[in-house]
Amino acid sequence: MSLTTSGRFKTTVLGTAVALACSVSAQADTLTEKMTLNNVTVFIRGAELFNSGKVTLPAGESEVIFTNIASDLNEQSMMVEADNGVVVQSSGVRRDFLSENVSPEVESLKKQIEVEMREQSKVNVQREVIQAQLAVLESNRALGNEKEGASVEQVSQMLQLVNGKMNELLMSDIDLREKIGEIEKNINKLNNQMAEAQQKSAQAVNQVVVKFYAPKAASSNVKLSYVINSAGWVPTYDVRVDSITEPVKLGYKANVFQNSGINWDKVNLTLSTGNPSEGAQAPRLSPWYVDLYRQPIMSSKSIQHEQSAPASPAAIMEIREDLTADESQVANGYGSKSSKPLSDYVTTDVGGVNTRFSIVLPYNIAADGKGHSVLIKQADIQGDYRYVVVPKLEPDAFLQVQLKDWEKLNLLPGKSNIFFEGSFIGQGYIDIRNVKETLDLSLGRDKKIVVTRENEKQMTGKAEFFGNSVSQQYTYMLDIKNTRKEPVKLVVQDQVPVSKDASVTVEDLKYDGATFDKATGEVQWSLDLTPNELRKLGLSYTVKYPKDQKVVGL
Structure with missing residues (x-):
């Protein structure tokens, strides 16, 4: 009986060992590689990220975990490619909530808090020194009162000196306590600001898990691309007029923003006028029915209920929309000492459905959700200048320029910064949707x-x-x-x-x-x-x- 039990026990231990060995072997076959972000195509809303990496695989099946992946990728848009005969069997996305993803704003706030806390420690040490000095002075004052053989005048002088020194130290201690109070207020403010920044940037880091099959051991170059929603660009313009006898200098820029959880370091940008979120399917008409209106028959209960019912959410939203109303950023790019303007590094492609601006210069775009200015092109445009005045409404005359051949510029609607005769005038808006023969740009008031x-x-x-x-x-x-x-x-x-x-x-x-x-x-x-x-x-x-x-x- 005991022999049988022993045999079963050995079999169970052996099976468990084999299972553990297989598990360890499977874990050993799982590789982790960091993807390198090389190129980004930014749409009006959204962006497509192109990554590359290299893996060394044994013969057979292998699982590789790729890191440095954006937090909000669209899984349907993900594409994985491998070369050197390696086959991509499957791919998927999983979230890593344990990896810390700290934004530049949070890092900066942490450093400020550390500086404030260090200063707080220094002030506390100064207060401890003052307390020790006060203790010594207090003991000397007590000793002076008890000292034998000293005249009243000598005791009085010593006590006066001690009391004066104690008063000086106590006043210094009051100043230090006030300083500590101010430091604590700053620390609390910074902590609240950091909590808000952490909440904004609190995104799980993604990982892409890919199963490969290699007929034989080999190294393979892997390409990975996917689309994210938390990025985009907004067109802005600099309109500069040095004189009404000279062409208009138009600077076409893009404010690029992204909050994908990863920083874009030294990437090649392509700006596209497309918007994948609008969808690619053409609309279809449904039958349009008409009928005679028939007055509904309502009971007294339904009438009473309708009168007492609150307004619908749609109606409330409609009212709120009626009540809702909604930088002066001086851009660079002109007067640069560089012999080659930045716009020479941009290639414009208008052959497809959307216009694409490819920039060969590397850019760094932090994952902070803020706009980062990118110069697309600069152009001198011929136009006819004129002044327009409506004295019934305003006595000031407004300078306008009527631009010709504006269609070749591939412009989008956007805000413009107006500079006239070397001074910033204000902001305008370039609207190409209501243009006829010429594109009329307002250049501000002219008091002359x-x-x-x-x-x-x-x-x-x-x-x-x-x-x-x-x-x-x-x-x-x-x-x-x-x-x-x-x-x-x-x-x-x-x-x-x-x-x-x-x-x-x-x-x-x-x-x-x-x-x-x-x-x-x-x-x-x-x-x-x-x-x-x-x-x-x-x-x-x-x-x-x-x-x-x-x-x-x-």
């Missing part, structure tokens, strides 16, 4: 074009009654002066009212050689002004309406 618009009181009379109607005349005088040293083109815009009722008429129009749009009531002058030229313009009209009616809008 002086415009006034006044109501001519002598010509604008009071309402006059003729039979059953009332007639009232309005007259305005416009003074425009060019105080610049060069001639300018100026467009002056004004308007007359447009009637919506046949009983109200606008007649006797006088607009001194301007063009008039009857449908909109817009009056426009196109002027060529020489330096220091003063031009006077007049606009008048008469409004006629029934005397027993009141006109709204005048």
Whole structure:
């Protein structure tokens, strides 16, 4: 009986040993390799990351864990390739929540906290020294009171000296305590800020697990690509005008951002105008049905319930959207001492569905979610300059440039930083969606074009009654002066009212050689002004309406 039990025990131990050996062997066959990020294609929303690595595999099946993988990769977009006869059997993604993923902001805050705590320790040591000195002085004061043979004057002098020194030390201790309080406040602020930064950047690090099959032992170059959502780029522009007699210098830039959990170190960037999140499937029409409206029959209970029911989330969202309203970044790139401009390193490809800007210079983009400026191109563009003024609304004239052949620039809608005659003017917006023949860019106000618009009181009379109607005349005088040293083109815009009722008429129009749009009531002058030229313009009209009616809008 005992022999049988012993045999079974040996068999069990042997089986367990074999299983453990197999387990250890399987673990030994699992390799860990760090992927190198080489190239990134950044879309308007999202990015595709191209990685490379090298593995040495034994004959047969092997499992390799690849690290340095972005935290939010789209598994459907992942592609793994291997060369040298190695076959990719399967691939998958797993999350490593144990690996610490610290953002640059968190690292900086940690260092600041360490500096504050070191200073706190120094101040505490200073306080300990003061406390020791106070203890010595206190013992000397007690000893002075008990000292025999000393005169009253000697004891008084010693006590005065001790008390003065103690007072000095106590005042120093108060200053040190206040300093410690300020340090503790700073430490608390930094800790709160670091907790918030850690929460923002708290992302699990991904690993890609790949099973390979090698007919024989071999080394293989592995390529891995995938798409992430937490990245993108926003187009921005620098519009520089040194003089209205020179071409416009346009700087086309991209603010690239990413928060993928890994830093992009010395990668080659390609900026694409595509957006994979929009989807690639063309829409299809469904049948459009119409029917007669039938009044629903509602009971008193349902009516009562409908009246007491709260507004739907959609309705609340609609109301909130109606109530919601929504850097001046001076860019570099011009005036560089480099003999070769940065835009020479960018290749533009417009052959496909989307425009692609390939940049051969390596870039570092931290995983901090902040915008990193990347220069795409610089171009000198010919355009026609003109000034536009609407004195009824504002007396200032606005400089505009009408760009030709703008289609060749492959622009996207975006904010623009305006520089005129070497100074930053403000921000504008380049909108290519409503462009006709030319792309009109506003370059800001020019105080050197002086415009006034006044109501001519002598010509604008009071309402006059003729039979059953009332007639009232309005007259305005416009003074425009060019105080610049060069001639300018100026467009002056004004308007007359447009009637919506046949009983109200606008007649006797006088607009001194301007063009008039009857449908909109817009009056426009196109002027060529020489330096220091003063031009006077007049606009008048008469409004006629029934005397027993009141006109709204005048």
